Amino acid sequence: MNDMGTMAGRDAVPESAFEFTGTWREFLPIALTNLLLTIVTLGIYRFWAKARERRYLWSRTRFIDDSLEWTGTGKEMFIGFVVVMAVLLPVGLGLQFVLQALALRGQALAAALLVFALYGGFFYLIGVARFRALRYRLSRTWWHGIRGGSDDGGWEFGLKYVGKTIAGAILFGLLVPWSMVSLWNDRWNRMSFGQNAFEAHASTDGLFGRWLLIYLVPIIGGVVMMIGFAGAMAGMAGGGDPTMAFGTIVLAVIGFYLAFILVTLSYYALFYRQVAAATSVAGIDFAFTAHTKDWLKLILGNIGLIIVTLGLALMFIGYRNWSFVVRHMEATGTVDLDLLKQSQTRAPGDAEGLADAFDIGAI
Amino acid sequence: MESEGWLYDGERAVRFEARVAVEGGVLRIDLDDGRSLSVAAADLVHLESRRDCELYGRPDVQGWRLALCGAAPLGAAVRATTGYGRWIDRIGLWKAVAIAIAVSAALLFAADSFPRWVAPYVPASWEKKVGDALVGDFGGRFCHGQGGQQALDKLARELSPAGSRLNVRVVNIKIVNAAALPGGNIVIFDELLREADGPDEVAGVLAHEIAHIQRRHVTQAMIREYSFGALIAALGGSAGSKIGMLDSLHYSRGAEAEADSVAIETLRRADISPIPTARFFDRLGKQEKALGQVGSGLQYLSTHPLSADREQRFRKSAVAGHSYRPALSRDEWQALAGICRSGTKKQ
Numbered sequence: 001m002n003d004m005g006t007m008a009g010r011d012a013v014p015e016s017a018f019e020f021t022g023t024w025r026e027f028l029p030i031a032l033t034n035l036l037l038t039i040v041t042l043g044i045y046r047f048w049a050k051a052r053e054r055r056y057l058w059s060r061t062r063f064i065d066d067s068l069e070w071t072g073t074g075k076e077m078f079i080g081f082v083v084v085m086a087v088l089l090p091v092g093l094g095l096q097f098v099l100q101a102l103a104l105r106g107q108a109l110a111a112a113l114l115v116f117a118l119y120g121g122f123f124y125l126i127g128v129a130r131f132r133a134l135r136y137r138l139s140r141t142w143w144h145g146i147r148g149g150s151d152d153g154g155w156e157f158g159l160k161y162v163g164k165t166i167a168g169a170i171l172f173g174l175l176v177p178w179s180m181v182s183l184w185n186d187r188w189n190r191m192s193f194g195q196n197a198f199e200a201h202a203s204t205d206g207l208f209g210r211w212l213l214i215y216l217v218p219i220i221g222g223v224v225m226m227i228g229f230a231g232a233m234a235g236m237a238g239g240g241d242p243t244m245a246f247g248t249i250v251l252a253v254i255g256f257y258l259a260f261i262l263v264t265l266s267y268y269a270l271f272y273r274q275v276a277a278a279t280s281v282a283g284i285d286f287a288f289t290a291h292t293k294d295w296l297k298l299i300l301g302n303i304g305l306i307i308v309t310l311g312l313a314l315m316f317i318g319y320r321n322w323s324f325v326v327r328h329m330e331a332t333g334t335v336d337l338d339l340l341k342q343s344q345t346r347a348p349g350d351a352e353g354l355a356d357a358f359d360i361g362a363i
Numbered sequence: 364m365e366s367e368g369w370l371y372d373g374e375r376a377v378r379f380e381a382r383v384a385v386e387g388g389v390l391r392i393d394l395d396d397g398r399s400l401s402v403a404a405a406d407l408v409h410l411e412s413r414r415d416c417e418l419y420g421r422p423d424v425q426g427w428r429l430a431l432c433g434a435a436p437l438g439a440a441v442r443a444t445t446g447y448g449r450w451i452d453r454i455g456l457w458k459a460v461a462i463a464i465a466v467s468a469a470l471l472f473a474a475d476s477f478p479r480w481v482a483p484y485v486p487a488s489w490e491k492k493v494g495d496a497l498v499g500d501f502g503g504r505f506c507h508g509q510g511g512q513q514a515l516d517k518l519a520r521e522l523s524p525a526g527s528r529l530n531v532r533v534v535n536i537k538i539v540n541a542a543a544l545p546g547g548n549i550v551i552f553d554e555l556l557r558e559a560d561g562p563d564e565v566a567g568v569l570a571h572e573i574a575h576i577q578r579r580h581v582t583q584a585m586i587r588e589y590s591f592g593a594l595i596a597a598l599g600g601s602a603g604s605k606i607g608m609l610d611s612l613h614y615s616r617g618a619e620a621e622a623d624s625v626a627i628e629t630l631r632r633a634d635i636s637p638i639p640t641a642r643f644f645d646r647l648g649k650q651e652k653a654l655g656q657v658g659s660g661l662q663y664l665s666t667h668p669l670s671a672d673r674e675q676r677f678r679k680s681a682v683a684g685h686s687y688r689p690a691l692s693r694d695e696w697q698a699l700a701g702i703c704r705s706g707t708k709k710q
Contacts, residue, residue, distance in 0.1 A: 037447065037459070037460065040460050042471075059411060100500055106503065142426060145376065146373075337376040337378070338376075340375065342373060342426060
């Protein structure tokens with residue numbers, strides 16, 4: 001029993017090592033009370049709401065033979081947020097005063113430099129925050145009594161984030177796939193579960209093609225539109241129906257946007273399949289199987305539900321997204337439970353304060 | 364009583380099969396690797412109920428998990444973990460909701476009225492320091508055209524109560540606006556003078572700003588912005604920030620209406636017709652409709668929201684048949700209107 005296999009192909013084991021066993025009926029009372037308490041506390045309860053939601057979602061996520069456990073608390077997330085705000089808010093307010101004074105005294109260069117430094121600083125902190133949010137989540141995620149974490153503070157990752165994001169954006173954003181993949185590797189290679197380091201060796205193979213498609217859509221769209229417009233003009237000159245011509249143009253514009261969204265989505269779908277497949281820990285290789293149409297179904301489902309329920313379904317978006325991820329996660333390999341030892345990383349106390357301050361997620 | 368279960372020891376991921384006997388509040392746990400351990404039930408917390416097992420943890424050993432399956436749960440001997448959060452679990456959901464509503468309402472009420480209570484006690488010297496710093500921000504943009512400042516000072520004197528010290532300046536910035544700053548400072552932006560059709564229109568705007576200072580709206584606004592405003596913005600997230608926004612909107616409407624009432628009374632006492640002021644608002648409103656706020660540089664309207672009601676109040680306050688005096692003589696008005704044109708000097 002010390003050698004627990006996962007696995008694809010073995011009899012008694014379901015087809016995926018991951019399974020989501022939650023139901024919306026079970027989650028509804030949690031979502032409703034979270035919403036109620038968040039409203040009556042002017043939003044402060046949202047940290048505890050997040051902890052409750054995660055405790056439920058993690059407990060309904062089975063990996064191989066046991067479910068995950070979330071041990072993060074609302075209190076620690078609240079304190080993390082307050083600490084970050086206590087630092088950032090006075091700095092922000094003070095700089096706002098200085099900036100106004102500089103600008104109105106005609107010190108345009110000094111003001112511009114200050115704005116530049118300010119945005120540069122925020123940019124860097126966003127990178128750090130993304131790292132620390134992932135580190136926090138791993139450190140509060142338990143399986144078989146073992147948790148994850150990282151001993152890295154993410155300060156160096158913040159620099160890489162700034163550098164690689166800028167490098168990806170110059171040259172008309174052509175290098176964005178490289179910067180995304182490389183930052184994924186940078187981040188996950190610093191994480192661990194138990195005493196086993198995550199390994200991420202994602203490559204950009206095939207990603208550039210999809211990325212370039214995004215550039216192609218406007219070009220093709222432009223050409224199609226020109227032809228269509230010329231045709232419509234010719235049709236009108238020949239005594240055709242102007243409403244018909246107008247309708248065609250409207251349809252073409254809608255079609256253009258749809259194509260743009262689809263192509264972008266297909267890039268992201270491939271990106272997540274590729275980076276997940278190149279990530280492993282403790283002898284387990286991961287895979288993510290969601291294709292463009294799955295993502296499309298998720299997003300259209302989310303939007304549709306929100307519209308139909310007049311926004312009430314917003315409470316369920318976290319649930320839907322999590323179950324989407326779990327349902328499309330696969331793992332292969334063998335975990336040697338004897339060798340999966342407790343993490344010695346420091347459990348961070350800052351929770352997701354920085355990420356909350358900038359309103360960003362972890363993945 | 365003996366029951367079956369399993370255990371994670373928090374050191375390795377191995378799941379040990381366990382036989383557990385409970386006796387006198389102590390659990391004796393025999394593991395399948397030969398180890399056996401004793402744990403007081405009082406040291407355990409109940410984490411969750413699974414299909415046929417109850418899951419317990421130990422706060423002092425991270426990752427330690429014991430599942431008791433098919434047996435009666437340990438019950439009152441162990442503490443339950445939190446559901447909603449510790450405080451709420453202790454007093455119950457509905458009580459907590461009621462208390463939260465009361466506290467939130469009190470907080471919002473305090474946030475709304477606190478600046479009004481405190482503003483009268485803010486020392487004038489503090490206010491003057493802040494005001495001077497803000498006025499200093501306009502640095503070299505003050506206008507010094509021949510006779511313009513004298514005309515403006517004269518108008519301000521007539522529109523303010525005796526003994527009040529005001530510092531009214533025109534700034535060469537191309538927006539239509541006027542603002543009251545702390546410490547008795549009023550700034551009129553040059554474009555407003557150009558937009559105005561005569562001194563009576565400026566008199567109405569000026570009387571309004573003077574009223575803001577008299578009633579200490581400026582001080583209130585500052586207290587609000589830097590105390591509760593910051594707190595609510597920081598803590599509130601979605602719900603809180605929206606309430607905060609409504610709150611400040613409500614405040615400025617109230618203060619604006621109050622300033623208008625005072626301004627109308629001031630104009631009446633100074634024997635200046637309120638009709639031109641009403642015409643001025645009317646004209647700005649039409650321009651805004653035509654050009655949009657940004658296009659027309661009409662910042663005045665974003666800080667002084669226009670309503671039909673506002674214009675009507677000025678218009679209706681005019682005494683029919685009464686012949687008012689002009690706010691400034693023709694020469695004085697020309698000097699004021701051209702205050703920024705005949706060259707601005709650096710201070």
